[in-house]
Amino acid sequence: MKVALFVPCYVDQFYPKAAIATLELLEKLGVEVHYPKNQTCCGQPMANSGYEHLTTGCNNLFIDNFIGYDYIVCPSGSCTLHIKEHLHSPEQEEKAVDIRKRVYELTEFLVDVLKVDNLKARFPYKVGLHNSCHGLRGLRISQMSELVAPAFSKPAQLLDMVEGLELVPLSRNDDCCGFGGTFCVVEEAVSSKMGIDRVDDHIEHGAQYITSADLSCLMHLEGILRRQKSDVKVIHVAEILNHYSNE
Amino acid sequence: MSNVTGKSHPELAADFNKDEPRVDWHDETLWWVRAKRDIAAHKLPEWELLRETASQIKHNVLSNLYTYLQQFEANAQKNGVVVHWAADAAEHNQIVHKLLSDKGINRMVKSKSMLTEECHLNEYLKEHGIDVIDSDLGERIVQLAGEPPSHIVLPCIHKKKEEIGDIFHEHLGSAKGESDPKILTETARQHLREVFLTRRAALTGVNFAVAETGEFVICTNEGNADMGAHLAEIHIASMGFEKIIPERKHLGVFLRLLTRSATGQPITTYSSHFKKPQEGREIHIVIVDNGRSIQLGREDFRNSLKCIRCGACMNTCPVYRKSGGHSYHTAIAGPIGSILAPNLDMKKYADLPFASTLCGSCSNVCPVKINIHEQLYAWRQVIVKEGYSPASKTAAMKAMAFTLSSPVLYRSAGKMGRVVFKYAPFAVNNKLNPWYKHREMPKAPEQSFGEWYSKRKEGQN
Ligand code: SF4
Numbered sequence: 001m002k003v004a005l006f007v008p009c010y011v012d013q014f015y016p017k018a019a020i021a022t023l024e025l026l027e028k029l030g031v032e033v034h035y036p037k038n039q040t041c042c043g044q045p046m047a048n049s050g051y052e053h054l055t056t057g058c059n060n061l062f063i064d065n066f067i068g069y070d071y072i073v074c075p076s077g078s079c080t081l082h083i084k085e086h087l088h089s090p091e092q093e094e095k096a097v098d099i100r101k102r103v104y105e106l107t108e109f110l111v112d113v114l115k116v117d118n119l120k121a122r123f124p125y126k127v128g129l130h131n132s133c134h135g136l137r138g139l140r141i142s143q144m145s146e147l148v149a150p151a152f153s154k155p156a157q158l159l160d161m162v163e164g165l166e167l168v169p170l171s172r173n174d175d176c177c178g179f180g181g182t183f184c185v186v187e188e189a190v191s192s193k194m195g196i197d198r199v200d201d202h203i204e205h206g207a208q209y210i211t212s213a214d215l216s217c218l219m220h221l222e223g224i225l226r227r228q229k230s231d232v233k234v235i236h237v238a239e240i241l242n243h244y245s246n247e
Numbered sequence: 248m249s250n251v252t253g254k255s256h257p258e259l260a261a262d263f264n265k266d267e268p269r270v271d272w273h274d275e276t277l278w279w280v281r282a283k284r285d286i287a288a289h290k291l292p293e294w295e296l297l298r299e300t301a302s303q304i305k306h307n308v309l310s311n312l313y314t315y316l317q318q319f320e321a322n323a324q325k326n327g328v329v330v331h332w333a334a335d336a337a338e339h340n341q342i343v344h345k346l347l348s349d350k351g352i353n354r355m356v357k358s359k360s361m362l363t364e365e366c367h368l369n370e371y372l373k374e375h376g377i378d379v380i381d382s383d384l385g386e387r388i389v390q391l392a393g394e395p396p397s398h399i400v401l402p403c404i405h406k407k408k409e410e411i412g413d414i415f416h417e418h419l420g421s422a423k424g425e426s427d428p429k430i431l432t433e434t435a436r437q438h439l440r441e442v443f444l445t446r447r448a449a450l451t452g453v454n455f456a457v458a459e460t461g462e463f464v465i466c467t468n469e470g471n472a473d474m475g476a477h478l479a480e481i482h483i484a485s486m487g488f489e490k491i492i493p494e495r496k497h498l499g500v501f502l503r504l505l506t507r508s509a510t511g512q513p514i515t516t517y518s519s520h521f522k523k524p525q526e527g528r529e530i531h532i533v534i535v536d537n538g539r540s541i542q543l544g545r546e547d548f549r550n551s552l553k554c555i556r557c558g559a560c561m562n563t564c565p566v567y568r569k570s571g572g573h574s575y576h577t578a579i580a581g582p583i584g585s586i587l588a589p590n591l592d593m594k595k596y597a598d599l600p601f602a603s604t605l606c607g608s609c610s611n612v613c614p615v616k617i618n619i620h621e622q623l624y625a626w627r628q629v630i631v632k633e634g635y636s637p638a639s640k641t642a643a644m645k646a647m648a649f650t651l652s653s654p655v656l657y658r659s660a661g662k663m664g665r666v667v668f669k670y671a672p673f674a675v676n677n678k679l680n681p682w683y684k685h686r687e688m689p690k691a692p693e694q695s696f697g698e699w700y701s702k703r704k705e706g707q708n
Contacts, residue, residue: 057652
């Protein structure tokens with residue numbers, strides 16, 4: 001199995017630790033991981049702002065980098081969803097279609113493809129799980145509260161395998177955090193308020209860490225936590241799953 | 248309602264957010280309604296099947312609209328109902344006005360109708376010397392306050408009971424400082440009773456129009472539509488042409504979905520069927536287009552015409568809950584309003600499709616499965632292509648696209664200042680840096696993952 005690691009631009013630049021954890025975790029699980037070094041961005045920031053027509057360059061670059069692998073794994077639900085739904089190329093649409101079928105968010109890859117049922121991980125803290133909307137409703141890595149259907153959560157299923165970790169319940173299990181790409185600056189007032197309310201829900205339930213399969217949400221929540229000088233930290237789910245501590 | 252302030256959604260939402268306790272109260276009130284909807288929906292194991300069925304029925308309607316409308320018209324006429332067609336809001340208002348003035352009527356009672364809000368009927372009739380009283384309690388409150396509704400089902404959800412008490416004190420003579428909802432409701436009831444008994448004309452909306460029988464159904468919780476329509480000598484029903492359903496049996500699907508989605512009730516208190524006028528009375532139906540046929544022709548957006556106006560997408564929308572209905576500066580607020588409004592005026596409503604995080608909650612709560620968030624995404628593309636996007640944003644996006652299309656540029660820009668600082672979504676408008684107002688910027692690490700990875704490779708070699 002040849003797996004390519006897709007590290008979104010903001011993860012590459014700001015949260016390399018999450019990408020390192022993803023890589024190490026996959027290697028621990030016996031996966032041969034390649035990192036195509038010319039990758040940049042999935043194009044989502046432009047597309048969600050209404051400039052999908054400017055993403056041709058990004059799309060073609062993505063195809064050149066990621067064609068030919070069995071799977072493409074990414075530690076971000078949002079970017080994975082963007083590729084799945086919007087990767088197109090007038091010149092090489094067949095390749096685009098192929099890639100769209102092979103791209104996986106990390107937790108869905110671990111659960112659905114690798115079928116991981118135990119992990120050597122220990123993280124003895126109270127953790128709040130933030131469901132990112134793109135992971136939840138877009139990729140369906142968890143069940144959303146709007147639908148009448150049995151509940152499940154791939155990230156929670158994995159976190160349950162971690163020794164010492166206690167998932168805290170939340171009042172609103174899947175409310176959006178308000179990041180939303182350019183939304184967070186265009187609609188600064190609402191975006192911040194949404195983030196503050198998300199953070200409060202976790203804090204009120206005693207979370208020491210907020211985790212998620214999406215770093216874009218965590219980047220937003222982290223910005224709010226740090227402004228509030230809170231002790232609560234954000235951590236990508238890969239970092240927890242790859243973590244072993246004897247504390 | 249027209250944007251009297253000239254402000255955009257972000258500005259109006261920022262104004263609303265100046266009073267944080269009010270935002271919390273607004274958010275919690277609507278979340279409570281959403282939670283009630285969840286309980287009601289989860290009680291029906293067949294809920295998702297119902298949604299799919301409703302969506303398919305509406306799909307059929309939209310594909311055969313002409314046939315069903317004609318069938319409806321013929322059957323309604325057979326029942327003795329007069330059918331009028333209005334191409335736009337102006338024509339709708341003229342028809343209503345003429346019906347009233349032909350009879351020398353200058354006072355009308357009206358039950359809730361978002362279509363008349365869309366057409367600005369109240370203002371129009373007022374200018375023509377006709378007094379309109381809204382009989383829905385919430386509508387009456389906002390009418391007395393001189394405001395448009397802020398929600399399609401809960402028109403005065405933005406008002407606290409103390410504020411309503413003040414309005415009633417001023418206009419209806421209730422005691423000063425009275426805010427007990429029971430007493431206020433009774434005050435309104437007395438006041439409206441007098442209205443019902445003395446108005447000769449009543450206008451209602453239409454929730455469902457049945458092609459097969461030519462009848463139409465109005466859903467209210469207060470029975471105010473019936474009260475008005477049964478006592479008046481002329482009943483005018485205004486309906487958007489998408490309100491049609493093929494057969495009576497389909498009502499079973501929609502009536503089960505509508506109120507559960509709207510308020511969590513199993514069914515509305517009054518689902519009133521109107522078919523024939525009583526002896527000596529008249530029923531008129533005005534079937535309105537007002538941009539709907541244009542939307543029907545826009546393939547990406549035609550599904551929005553399936554909407555049954557339950558308001559569930561507003562209650563679930565975190566942006567609506569935290570920015571208030573008036574921030575959308577259009578008759579129909581929230582997610583659905585944001586895909587309907589640009590169809591009417593793309594320039595004026597260019598901000599609305601961006602007033603969303605694209606979280607997708609709206610699409611999944613919608614009882615007729617409108618792909619609302621996908622349409623918001625699609626509108627963004629249209630709005631940018633049509634040139635209704637700020638030039639500064641276009642320039643930033645071009646620079647960003649250019650950098651991100653080249654691995655070399657990306658890497659060097661990343662080194663220079665962590666590329667994302669420079670071009671990332673949250674730094675696009677870096678003069679004012681709205682990100683920083685309530686949030687710290689991410690800390691830049693010493694090296695990117697790409698840099699770490701090359702070093703590791705070197706180490707391995
Ligand atoms: S779009 Fe759907 S959820 Fe929103 S008001 Fe219409 S029917 Fe209800």
